[in-house]
Amino acid sequence: MDIIVVKPEATDEEIRHIIKKLEGLGLAVQVSKGTEVTVLGVIGDTSKITEETDDAFRAIPCVESVMRILKPYKLASREFRKTPTVIKIGETTVGGKRICVIAGPCSVENETMMLETAKQVKKAGASFLRGGAFKPRTSPYSFQGLGEEGLKYLEASRRKTGLPIVTELMDPRDIEVVEKYADVIQIGARNMQNFRLLLEVGQSRKPVLLKRGLSATIKEWLMSAEYIMSRGNHNVIMCERGIRTFETSTRNTLDLSAVPVLKKLTHLPVIVDPSHGVGVLEHIPAMARAAVAAGADGLIIEVHPNPEEALSDGDQSLRPEMFKKLMKELAPVARAVGREI
Ligand code: PEP
Ligand code: MN
Numbered sequence: 001m002d003i004i005v006v007k008p009e010a011t012d013e014e015i016r017h018i019i020k021k022l023e024g025l026g027l028a029v030q031v032s033k034g035t036e037v038t039v040l041g042v043i044g045d046t047s048k049i050t051e052e053t054d055d056a057f058r059a060i061p062c063v064e065s066v067m068r069i070l071k072p073y074k075l076a077s078r079e080f081r082k083t084p085t086v087i088k089i090g091e092t093t094v095g096g097k098r099i100c101v102i103a104g105p106c107s108v109e110n111e112t113m114m115l116e117t118a119k120q121v122k123k124a125g126a127s128f129l130r131g132g133a134f135k136p137r138t139s140p141y142s143f144q145g146l147g148e149e150g151l152k153y154l155e156a157s158r159r160k161t162g163l164p165i166v167t168e169l170m171d172p173r174d175i176e177v178v179e180k181y182a183d184v185i186q187i188g189a190r191n192m193q194n195f196r197l198l199l200e201v202g203q204s205r206k207p208v209l210l211k212r213g214l215s216a217t218i219k220e221w222l223m224s225a226e227y228i229m230s231r232g233n234h235n236v237i238m239c240e241r242g243i244r245t246f247e248t249s250t251r252n253t254l255d256l257s258a259v260p261v262l263k264k265l266t267h268l269p270v271i272v273d274p275s276h277g278v279g280v281l282e283h284i285p286a287m288a289r290a291a292v293a294a295g296a297d298g299l300i301i302e303v304h305p306n307p308e309e310a311l312s313d314g315d316q317s318l319r320p321e322m323f324k325k326l327m328k329e330l331a332p333v334a335r336a337v338g339r340e341i
Contacts, residue, residue: 003074026045
């Protein structure tokens with residue numbers, strides 16, 4: 001066995017009893033207490049555990065199921081959960097029939113531009129507002145984000161528009177402040193394998209948007225999702241944002257094949273970031289449309305009211321009119337693949 005799913009009404013005493021039994025077999029246990037299910041991950045050499053032992057565990061009244069999962073990622077795998085995960089965030093969902101569109105500037109720069117962007121993207125039909133207050137910049141001399149002040153501007157924008165907020169967390173020391181304002185916590189590409197950070201957000205009750213690392217394989221990326229899920233947070237959104245290749249015509253190479261591949265391997269929602277994935281303004285709409293056609297559950301797109309004055313990623317930020325046009329173009333593509341926007 002690899003996973004034991006415990007019934008929601010199981011008491012701590014009953015769970016301790018199962019753990020003791022497993023420890024008696026020389027195995028260790030990772031308890032993942034989610035909001036809907038509690039899962040016991042079995043750690044150690046399970047190859048010698050017989051079918052009979054699995055059955056004995058199945059006979060324990062509080063045990064819902066005992067599963068063998070061949071993939072190294074367990075909770076994230078389709079073997080663990082056959083149906084797609086739909087994450088409910090406020091009034092909206094990620095992973096359902098409706099394509100979610102997360103839009104907003106790369107960085108939160110001031111209150112006026114944030115409110116302006118929020119109003120514009122809401123009017124165009126976006127379902128979430130994005131904006132970084134803690135920015136992972138390549139140069140230490142570049143704008144690093146406004147920190148909590150930026151989070152306050154995001155909060156003000158949410159109050160005005162009702163749009164839930166997606167914002168990045170870079171350091172476990174900032175989790176309290178980011179959790180206080182964010183509806184979804186973003187883990188950036190550069191931190192995809194920051195395992196301490198992953199474990200930290202694994203203990204949060206806020207959904208996590210996990211970007212693919214710059215040179216991470218799909219398997220490594222799923223293992224990072226597993227880190228988060230192993231701590232009880234089962235609400236992870238996978239975000240393809242382009243990978244490093246030899247190609248220089250685009251900022252990154254957007255790996256759209258990751259969408260169908262992930263859909264087969266995991267039940268988690270998959271979204272695409274064509275802004276960082278392509279990094280060339282004029283090609284972003286085409287890749288956004290292609291992502292929806294490929295089966296993505298959503299998009300995250302950089303929009304700035306005045307890109308030439310942006311403090312980061314201005315060259316890849318859509319103006320509000322361009323975003324509005326794109327939203328209109330996405331509707332028939334979504335319909336063609338049985339979705340809505
Ligand atoms: C961002 O979303 O602004 C960002 C920094 O993205 P990534 O981590 O994918 O580079
Ligand atoms: Mn950016």
